[in-house]
Amino acid sequence: MGVPRLSLCMITRNEAENIGRCLESVREFVDEIVVVDTGSVDDTTAVAAGYGAKVITTVWQHDFAAARNLSLAHATGDWIFFLDADEELAPESGSALTRLARTGDKEAYFALITNLLPGGAELTAPSIRLFRNREGYRFRGRLHEQVVDSILAHAGQQRIGQAPIRILHHGYDPATFNIQAKIRRNLAILERYPPEERDSFFYYNLGTEYLRLGRWKEALANYREALRLTHPAKIYGPILVKRTINALMALRRFREAVGHLRYYQTLYPDFRDLVFLEALCHLETGRYTEAQECLRRYGVLPPPPIWYPVEKWPEPPETLAARIRPLVRRREGPPLSVCIIGRDEASCIGACIKSVAEIAAEIIFIDTGSTDQTPYLAYQLGAKVHRASWQNNFGTARNLALAAATGEWILVLDADEVLQEASRNALPELLKAADRDAYLLPIRTFLDRRLSLLNCYLKGSCRLFRNRNYRYQDAVDETILPAVEAAGGTVGCAPITVDHLHFLRPEKEIARRRAWKIAAIREHLTSAPAEQCCALGRESFYARDFTAATQYLGEAYQTLAKSAPPDIFALYALALINTGNYAQAIAVLTEGVAIHPDYTDLLYLLAVACFQRGDLGTAEQLFRRCLALGDAPWEKYLVTPGAGSYRVLLSLGPLYARTGRTKEAIATLLEAARHPAAFEPAVESLTILREELGVPPDQFLSEKGLCNTRSLSAVAQTLARTGQFAESLYYLLLASKESEKEPPPGDFAPLLQAMETLRTAFWHHFRLVGNQEGCSGG
Structure with a gap:
């Protein structure tokens, strides 16, 4: 043979x-x-x-x-x-x-x-x-x-x-293979199957083609039918389960995915990829302790038998575990209920819930009439979802959430707010040693998508309190403090920062929410015209409609006079500055400073108004007073971060340059650059003074220990805005080379922003020159 x-x-x-x-x-x-x-x-x-x-x-x-x-x-x-x-x-x-x-x-x-x-x-x-x-x-x-x-x-x-x-x-490489053509071919074949041949394997294959197309709902529907018809011992059973989970995760149905995973882990106990997928689900929902435990279980399980589909993950389990470790927080101390209200919050509810899931014993979400997937997403992320009709009353909605809470403590958030990572770690420690019944927390509201500390406000708000049947008052600008104080509760302040990311929403969502808020203001504050003007003025200001803000806030200021809320002085004056009415702004601010001498922001705005009017001597004196006073207390006022520190230095630098004191200007801007929030603006101002630096900006920055991708990108942006395109490109290339030296993961955002600024400025210049040439040649 x-x-x-x-x-x-x-x-x-x-x-x-x-x-x-x-x-x-x-x-x-x-x-x-x-x-x-x-x-x-x-x-x-x-x-x-x-x-x-x-x-x-x-x-x-x-x-x-x-x-x-x-x-x-x-x-x-x-x-x-x-x-x-x-x-x-x-x-x-x-x-x-x-x-x-x-x-x-x-x-x-x-x-x-x-x-x-x-x-x-x-x-x-x-x-x-x-x-x-x-x-x-x-x-x-x-x-x-x-x-x-x-x-x-x-x-x-x-x-x-x-x-x-x-x-x-190699067939899944889109750079080499026409994946879409293969999927279309496969779907055409599947469509030819007669009904009697459409078995479990048929539905598995059909689901897989839809999965590859990113049509997750159709993929999931077919996978579910395949699961119904498939015995777990089938050779393709394990991969069918994995792909079902992939579809559920793509649809952000994490609660459902975890339920499936825990069931199939009992059927396939040695299929450790299911344990890893559960870790990923917990990671996506902010439950880091559960994710860590799954990764621990994954690590001790032996490699699976050959008949299981084994995945090499883009991020190895060991690396993922190391990344999660600092985020893990044991739920020690009194249980915390997080209460959220919202409507049509699909764009932001995930970040909100994820920011507190690790430390919350429960998350309560009151949905007040969503027409999008908000309730479904909140549920899949682990929240207890309750529905209620919207009554143009924020206080009523908040109280529904409080009534459902069972924890010893309550944290109140809006759906477009997130608890900072450092605060997430600090909050449980605060609750374990709490000696107050309620706490004011700093709410940091960013005013645009850049999330810059140069464009945000800080304001204290009572968001953390014991669950003692306290209830909110007022339909608009609702507050719990009167209820706490009426019950004899004590109130403290805690540096547990909440970031309000309202302006990360799509523009249409922002406009809808403003309309809802204005409708509530007009309905519930009709009998209090001064309060209504304050509320409408604030809304107009945040919408950057400074003309309307000046009208509403001016009416409130005239009516309330010295009893006006402190923030009305600041917002009214800033609206006046933005509309060029510096004299009136100075009058309002002068009165405000006299009433609230520790409100640094009023002093800072007064200095700005004087600077704009050309009274540089007075402006300088006022800026120096701001530095001596420091930032205003956030628990008392609406505060602009840096109004008593780096923001003043950024203002003094150009003032010194304008008065011919170049050395002082450069020294002041260098001092400002030591503050992370003021780094780029300080470099931009130094770039404007590049003739006075004595050496090229890159050499100057290197000598001062400030040369990096961020600073070189800021130089490139400034030069682009001033029409110095060749120089801008030179510094953009330097920034790119510098980024290669910096350790990963590098922050490429400044470099990309500089590239976009150069492109936009050059295109604008090209069009402008082209239009001028067209006019002259006509």
Whole structure:
């Protein structure tokens, strides 16, 4: 009896760019190559023939099994090994393939297929690729055809072995393969299936095609039908479960995904990828303790058996665990209920809930009439969701949340607010040692998408209190403090910062919310015209409608006079400054400073107004008083961060330059640059003074220890805005080179922003010059 022979069987169509790599990987280990080509119009068949292949051409019948079986019919070897043209035999697997073809005692063998995915991820799954050449062993299925069922039927499971053979699949690389064309082809095949052939494997394949298209809902619907029809012992059962979880996670249905994962972990206890997926779900919802525990379980489980699809994750579990470790916070001390109200909050509710999930015993969300996915998202992120009709009354909605809370303490948030990471760590410690019944917290409201400390306000608000049946008062600008004080409760201040990210919302959402707020103001404050003007003035100011803000706030100021809330002095004066009415602003601020001498912001705005009027001497004196006073107390006033520190230095620098005191200007701006919030603006001002620096800006920055990607990008932006395009490009290139020296993960935002500024400024200049030339030539 001769040495057993091995036939490689393939089916192809327009694979000229790939088939050479495939055949080269396996040619010295096989005795025969059989290629069934289903209609190539490129050089596929010529390349195959060059490797000595037996090429059979046939008409494509939209049936992969039929084409596979045609290749088997022409194979003469004792064993069949099959590959696709976008695959290759791993270099270390050739000897194992030869050995099994010569001495193997099974009817068939599983190989491991490693799918190389975008982003460096890998998914490795078993597939029968080597089997004896018997007439009864034939493929079934028009798409993602399988030979395993026929082998099981003829030989039984005990006659199938595992082979140390690995195959690399390149077909998921969008840079090389037309993925969309393959998906369209596969969907066309699936559509041809008659109803009686639409079994569990059909729905699994259909779900997978929709998953690849990003049509998550359709993928999930088909996966659910496949799960209903599939016995867990099926060879594709584990990968079906994984892809169902992938669809659920893509739809942000994390609570549902975790429920599925915990159930299937009981069916597949040695399938540790399910434990890792659960860790990812917890990470996405901000439950870091649970994520850490899953990663611990994942780490102690042994590698899974060969029949499970194993994933190489883009971020290794060890790296992920190290990243999570600082975020873990044990839930010690009194339980905390987080109460949130909202309507149509899909764009922000996730960040809000995630910021507190690690420390909250429960999260209560009162939905006041959403028409988007807000309640569903809040539920999937772990919140207890209650629905209520909107009554143009914020206090009523808040009280519904408080009534549902069961924790010893309550933290109140809006849906577009997040608890800072440092505050998340500090809050449990505060509650364990709390000696007050309620706390004012600093709420930091950013006024645009840049989230800059130079464009935000800080204001104290009572958001943290014991759960003692305190209830909110007022429909607009609702407050809990009177209830706390009426009950004899004590109130303290705590540096637990909440960031209000209202202006990260889409513009249409911002406009809708403003309309809701204004409707509530007009309905509930009609009998208090001065308060209504204050509220409408604030809304107009934050909408940057300074003309309307001046009107409303002016009316409130005239009515309330010295009893006006402190922030009305600041906002009214700032609206006047923005409309160029410096004299009136100075009058309002002078009165405000007399009433509230520790309110630094009023002093700072007074200095700005004097500067704008050209009274530089008075402005300088006022700025110096701001530095001596320091920032105003946030628990008492609406505060602009830096009004008593770095913001003043940024103002004094240009003032000194304007009065010819260049050395003082440079020294002051360098001092400002030491403050992280003022770094870029200080560098920009120094760039404007570049002729006075004595050396080029990059050399100056290097001498002062300030040369980095951020500072060079700021120089490039400033030069672009002033029309110095060649110089701007030079500093942009320097910034790019500097970024290569800085340790990862680098912050490329300043560099990208500088590039965009240069592009925009140059394009604006080009259009302006073009228009001028067009006019002169007309």
